[in-house]
Amino acid sequence: MVRIVIGSVVGGLAQWIIGAIFWATPLSRIAFHVAGDSANANVQLALAQNLTPTGTGTYYVPWPDTAQGTIMHGHGPVALIHFNTSGFALMDSASLIEGLILSIVSILLIGLALQTVGGRVQDFASRAKLVLLFAVAATLYFTIGQPVFNYYMPWGYFLYLGLSQVVGLAAGGLVLVRWFMPNSAASSAETLH
Numbered sequence: 300m301v302r303i304v305i306g307s308v309v310g311g312l313a314q315w316i317i318g319a320i321f322w323a324t325p326l327s328r329i330a331f332h333v334a335g336d337s338a339n340a341n342v343q344l345a346l347a348q349n350l351t352p353t354g355t356g357t358y359y360v361p362w363p364d365t366a367q368g369t370i371m372h373g374h375g376p377v378a379l380i381h382f383n384t385s386g387f388a389l390m391d392s393a394s395l396i397e398g399l400i401l402s403i404v405s406i407l408l409i410g411l412a413l414q415t416v417g418g419r420v421q422d423f424a425s426r427a428k429l430v431l432l433f434a435v436a437a438t439l440y441f442t443i444g445q446p447v448f449n450y451y452m453p454w455g456y457f458l459y460l461g462l463s464q465v466v467g468l469a470a471g472g473l474v475l476v477r478w479f480m481p482n483s484a485a486s487s488a489e490t491l492h
Contacts, residue, residue, distance in 0.1 A: 303410040306479025310410075311403030314471030318398065321463035323390075330459035346382060355383045377451040406471040409433065413480060423482055430472030438464045 321327065334342065350358060358380040361371035412433075413426055420426055442461040446452040 300414075302479045302481070303414060303475070304407065306475040307403050307407035307410055309479070310406035310471035310473075310475040311399065313474045314402040314406060314467040315399045317467040317470050318402070318463060321459075321466070330456045332453075346380070350380070350382050351384050355385075357381050379449070379452060402467075402471060405468065406475055409468075409472045410475050410480065413476065417480075421482065423477060426476040426480065427473055430476060431469055434465045434468035434472065437468070 358378075360378045360380055362368045363372040409430060413420065413429065416429075420429060438461045442457055442464055446454045446457045
């Protein structure tokens with residue numbers, strides 16, 4: 300168990316670094332469309348004037364549960380807005396630390412899951428396959444599912460986000476299973492010879 304915890308820290312760090320490469324470098328521009336300063340100022344003012352009174356939250360605009368909202372929805376534009384009434388620093392060190400902790404916990408959960416099937420899945424290749432399938436399955440449902448189930452959402456952003464998640468989860472999980480989980484099949488074979 301101690302090896303899994305240590306491996307989770309190292310694997311979580313690998314996952315966190317992959318996330319930084321995808322999101323804290325110019326690569327992240329792939330995921331976003333950027334409006335000019337004037338358009339940004341106008342949208343920011345409209346958000347401040349119209350959403351600040353109801354507060355921080357996620358807004359589906361226009362809300363389609365009224366007759367007028369249904370008509371506006373049909374004409375567009377349509378947006379899902381994650382809105383925060385406050386400003387904050389672009390790079391907040393607290394979120395980086397929280398992100399690292401989240402990465403470590405996610406890799407720990409992968410390690411615990413693999414440990415529960417340890418008697419049946421003893422070699423690196425089988426464990427690696429499970430890690431990769433888990434990373435792809437979780438990302439497909441939770442991330443790629445967003446534009447599938449919510450057709451108005453932008454595919455480009457979610458495909459980039461999904462790619463970053465698959466690569467990050469796979470890297471962290473593979474670090475864990477390669478260097479921190481015992482290869483029971485190999486040690487059993489050595490014992491027999």
